[in-house]
Amino acid sequence: MLLNKFYISIILCLLFSQLTKAQEFNTKKALNIPAEPTQETPVGDSLVQEGLLKVRDTIKADTLKKQSTFLSDQVVSTAKDYIKFDRKNERVYLYNEAKIVYGDLEIQAGLIILDNRKNEVYAFGIKDTANNYTQKPIFTQANNVVEPDSIRFNFDTEKALVYNSRTEQGGFKIKGAVTKRQNDSVYFMKNVKFTTAQNIDDPEYYFYARKIKMVPDKKIVSGLVNMYIADVPTPLGLPFGYFPLTEERASGFIIPSFGDNRNRGYFLQNGGYYFAISDYVDLTVLGDYYTNGSYGLNFSSNYAYRYRFNGNVSFRYEKLLNSEPGFPDYSEQSIYNIRWSHRQAAKANPNSNFSASVNLGSSKYYKETINQNNSGNFLQNNLSSSVSYSKTFPGEPQVNLSITATHSQNTNTEEINMTLPTVQASMDRIYPFAPKNGTKKGILQNINFQYSFNGKNQFKTTDSLFFKPQMFRDASTGMQHSIPISTNFKVFKHFSVSAGTNYKENWVFKTYPKRYDEQLQEVVTDTSRGFSTYRTYNFSTGIGTTIYGMFNFGKDKKINAIRHVIRPSISYSVAPKFDEFYDTYLIPATSGMDEEIVEYSKFEGTLYGAPSNRYASSINFSVSNDFEAKIRAKDSLATEPEKRSLLKNLQFSTSYNMAADSLKLQPVTVRGTLPLFKEKLNVNFNGALDPYALNNKNQRIDKLNINNGGSLFRLARANVSFGYSFSSKDFERNKDDEDAQDETHRNGGRKDDLFGVATNTTGGVNNEEKEPKVDETEWYNYKIPWDLRLSYTMTYNNDRRQNEISSHSIMFSGNLQLSPRWSVGVSSGYDLKNNGFTYTQLRFQRDLESWKMSFNWTPFGTRESWYFYIGIKASMLSDIKYDKNRERDRTL
Template identity: 55%
Template sequence: MTSQKTSHHFTKIAFKPLHTNLFNIVLLSIFLTLGSAKVYSQDIVKKTVPIATKSPKSTTKGKNKTKNKAIPSTIATADTIKKDTVVVKKAFLEGKVKYKAEDYAKIDQKKKLITLYNKAELYYQDIELKSGIIVMDYEKNEVYAGRIKDSSGAYTQFPNFKQGANEVEPDSIRFNFKTKKAIIWNSRSDQGEFKIKAAITKKENDSVYFLKGARFTTSKDVDNPEYYFQTNKVKFIPGKKVVTGLTNMVIAGVPTPIALPFAYFPMSKETSVSGILLPSYNDSNTRGFSLQNGGYYFALNDHYDLTVLGDYYTNGSYGMRFESSYAKRYSYRGNVNVRFENLINSERGYPDYSKQTIYNIQWSHARDSKANPNSSFSASVNLGSSKYFKQSINQTNVGSNLNNTLSSSISFSKTFNSIPQIRMSLSATHSQNTKTQEINMTLPTLQLSVDRIYPFAPKEGIKKGFFKNINLQYNLNGRNSFVTTDSLFFKPEMFKNAQVGMQHTIPISTNFKVFKYFSASSSFNYQEVWYLKTISRNYDKDQSKVIDKVVNGFDAFRTYTFSSSIGTTIYGTFNFGDDKKIKSIRHVMRPSISYGYTPSFKKYYDTYASDATGTMTKQYTRFEGGIYGAPGITNSNVLGFDLSNTFEAKVADSDTTKVEPKKIMLLNNLNLSTSYDLNANGTTSLAWAPVRVSGGTQLFKNKMNVNFGATLDPYAVDNSGGRINIYNINNGGSLFRMTSANMTINYSLASTEFDKKKKDDDNQVARNGGREDDLFGKNTDVRNQKSQFDDKEDAEDPITTFFRSKLPWDMTFAYSLTYGNTNREKKIINNSIMISANADLTPKWKAGLSTGFDFVQKGVTFTQIRFERDLLSWRMDFNWTPFGDYSNWNFFIGIKSGVLSDVKWNKRRVNDKTVR
């Protein structure tokens, strides 16, 4: 202690006890000083009546008298002093300041400074400031924060300035508490998907910043980005927009020729913002150069939006698309796509010149069950030109191209909570064959059903026995049906051939037990059909042919049927011993016999002359061609036989710690069915129907699905291929003649990573009618390019990650075999295999292949090769279909971020789809 200076003693003794209270004492002294100034500046209220002053008796000599005479004058002057106009000063801070530092917090009262050093923190209102050093000038209402050097001389503890939702990490900052203005050096901040770094930033107020020497990027590392946009002058409004002057794009530190005189980046915190969608350039051999997918996005409100897109080719072809999504929480959600294209091939005057208009309409709507539990509304619409997906200039979807059917359904249903309960539904359906261009449409279909009624059931207790289980229903089905073609769709000709009908059915049924182990059921079904159109068939001598004349007017027919069935379940177990690998096999059989009878309704049939003489007559019914069919002229008296089988095994578990054996399924189902016609006379009709065999199972931990089927005919055939009333075994053959057989095998296997996560593929493929898997390749949408890579930050060095990474992969196999032997041809009709494989070659490279081989046609089926490269902030992919009718290639490179999705380059080449 003797070697230390006195000043050191003073610092240690005096500073430490006042370390936590000194600032409060200084503030208290300031407030007391301001308070005393306030007392002296109080107004002196002028009295209305002057107070008379009395001269005190003089007990002194001249000098004292003179002084005493001056006193009244002074008081009178004080009474006439004017009101004080000095403005009362407010406190220099409008909130409480909290601060702390690891090394020290020093207060300089003379300079009005508070200095915080090492891990300094300061909190004031909505402002949070953390830095190596913080200096607060409470007289100027300013604060300064900066870095400090560590023992090695490197700068550490960069400032972190946070105000509300905005956060900045600069080298240093100077901020004024009163004006809210600031100057920031080398600031770094995140605004949505953007990362911004600027040499100098001037904070004008809470909502406007001016930046100088700034760079914008979506890269994770703002100091060493893969790319950035360099600009010198920027006006930045957090959460809304960024407006810049001359902007140049820099890739890998190298300036590129890509520059704009000014740039505008929307940064709204809203879910969507309206804006222009930039088109992509392409070219075609027959249509010339083109701009595709250019348009505008309208963010109409929080519940729905609209996207308008267009394509234009220099030969005059063009296309328009309108896409809208809408949603309301707990009510409904859906989307609408309307596509229209005017296609021109070649040039006017050339022999191969052609012109055609195609369109496609898609609508998907789903109503939330919470909106109304007693009613529902849904829609799934996909209709338009049959050749749209084959000839569209904007669709490259092989799965949709190979699909031959478009279908739609719109339905509304409502339940009436009456006794008995009533259900009603209205629907419109559409089915379109893209090959034949035939369209079947119902507009609308009315369905009404009344819940089951048990007239003989007791009010309490269970329903048991034949009579107590008798129940009946009422069902109504009405349809307005159209059959038309592509060219007549929604034209007057379409509605002229409309068919209208209504079907009433009353099923009466019961079920009961027979001999304890047999379950029996019986049913009687009454049906009445109403039509508004019937036919009258006659021979027209003028035209020399039989013609049908449409008769307008109400007409009806009534039919009834009877059916009954009995069945049971038989269990069988084959034990092999506890010391065996296979402990036992369980066989479950469910045999059943059914009987059905339908009488003849010949009373609804008439005769007509089939030739000019009138001697040859044939029978017909005026209800032919009706949407609910026509009554039968022959009675039906058929016995049916069905047998279903299930095989299950118990095997020893590979895990020796488990006591119970493991159950595995050998055959999910093995079904056999046939029927016998009791009315068959043996000459003109054959009694036994072919035996149909079908089955399926799952192998390799349910990764392989195997399904098979066969048709076995007990009768022989003649030389022309017709069935004859001779059993095949009596004709020198086997017991059954296999007329057809088929088998399909689907096998999927994947690594653990691919097996755990589901692929989020584009649902648009399924909506267009294509396959959801990638056996026909991935869908290549020019406008919506989706990455297969997960956006995960690299926690390790890239080289270390490469050698430690587990490369996920998946494979899908599909095998199909069809055998035909209807006329003893013994021919393999179809024999093909399809394979799809996807793998991560490296953590940044993905590859995929879809291909197959047709062993009958001896050729390779659809083949697609695809690659994708993760370029950190960018993504690149390449899809190539090397041969076939749908050969094409597509190359894409662009920024992953959605806010810069228009910064991309896309090039593709497809086979020019000729208009036919």
């Protein structure tokens, strides 16, 4: 690209520098220059006047007024062979690696000629010993570079001709046979190629225009444009073209994609307008239309305020019509989805924070939407949202306040739980008897108390009633005050004892008294609105310690020692019964049934539930174990053995309810983690061991299993699971792990591709990858990049003598890069119980340098479909693509 008036400055600087600093460097050829007295040429604006290069009489020169200079920096000119004056033809020659630098402007060429008669400057390449044209002109100004074959510039007209220029503008690489500089900011080019390919001289594709008008950093306007692929013209063309070059955001239209859908006919998707509102916020409005009448609207916006916050918000609505009106299979539905993500910078405000992560909408959205095939989301059963504001009030004691709105939605049952809002306030612990200096010791000094407040406005509703009047009428509102008091101390130096009590007061504004209606012969629950309150309290204490055991086998052994860490604990809790908050209703005697008095609490169904009307007194037992080994290091120079975990957090826990009439002992819960392969694979397991026997009806009875002819414990349930990821990078040194977030993860799905990757009709897959770095000098099959993820789970149930495996499955996903630009992937799973494959996706991708091709295929199941895409990578040409998909038949 030629840069307006800077070229004029360069040429003037060339003339000034040659007259003031002309000399020869490393002259290889004898020059026939007649001996003349040394002349001193002043530097000034008058250098461009006629006859400036003529020899001046020293007396006349003294009588001239000194010209003012406009140069603001030093001019440096060099040439490898020579810098020569031709006084007869009034020319200056710089030959071989000629270079002129003035400030941030630089021009390099094999040959630079200044012609004072024609007021023109020329820059050329030169031929080397092999007769190749080398050292083509290179003009650099700041970050802008132009590489033509030759340059011709005229001072009088201030116009220039540039031959075979190469430049880059706004992501485009442009090559023009002839470029004419019209004025400071407009250039006309003839026989032009422009592309986003890396090699402008041999691009895999390009657009060819006979004539174009270019305004640097702004736009390219062309006449007839044809697209060439591998130098072969295609029928793709436009009578005229407009290509924006600005690197700043600009408002503009978004070209829709087109295709056909077996259920809704032909469509135009994702067409609309982009609004560059300001440097802080933008807006994208997109729409879809199908010939059967279905349509969709999408509004999305990104916003950011540097060092304070950033986020994005989107809303999508779809009106879906199946088949045609009047047909028996005709149906219609409306679905929507709202997403909002807001993040506050960590240092924006140290005492307050606001964040949001919202994903709510129709339960069927991810299963029914036709604008994307997001496998990572439709396999999720829950949508969740949270908007929170927190504030800290420093002081003694410190007070923390948070206001939160939450949302949880089951997409299978369509049940929605929402709190709008939840207000929580808490005060830091206060130690009233602690010493002013030093550590706290003993029971008294460790006594502390807190205060916390929790207030909620909770809604339980469904999709059909969401944000309708009934949802607000059924809301539950309540407040809870809590004051925990606790202390801790040591006994016998090795035992830690803790004790505490907790007082709670609950306020509700709606209760539910019950009565028996003799006419209807059923229990009727009324709703009583008004302020009600109840109070509860409890007491708990516990003692625990840590025991260390060491088994030494000798330093000469492979296993030097095994350490066993045991953490036993026992606790006791007691809570009185609060029967003062209970009432009764009478069910009269009927034929075959006696009169019955039923006890109930009007607080049942309220926000915090009813207080217990049963006395509770239980003892809890727990013991956890950790096993570690010291193993002789493989490195003979290592002075210390390696530490390796053998079994982590093997825990046994149970409780004994002393207030129960029967079945006082609870099942023993067992859980732990088995680390394998140097803790790269963690196998998690848990289970329940029931000490009680079952009767003939498979019901628990108050009789120990061992006294019923069985074993000490009966395995009631068990679960084992593990997840493992490894790749070729695990066998390489200095590997870098990247934590990428794609569209699937932002929607609440998994970060990895275990459930497949998302595709959409705007072009290819959603997870963006960095451009691969290919070393053409290596044999590629020396190392083939690959990755593999495994997830396994098995659940066993036997609490009622089922003796069955209720679930047993394995899921896997992997990617294999067959060549530097070919990759294949698969995501699938197998249900070992039902003997069938789970959701399966096959992926094929081909990197075509400037293009990208992908094919995603779901071969079977309810989501059976395929999607093919090929298009240009560059975002500015994302509309130049071909995609075709066949979605599943929703009528089956």
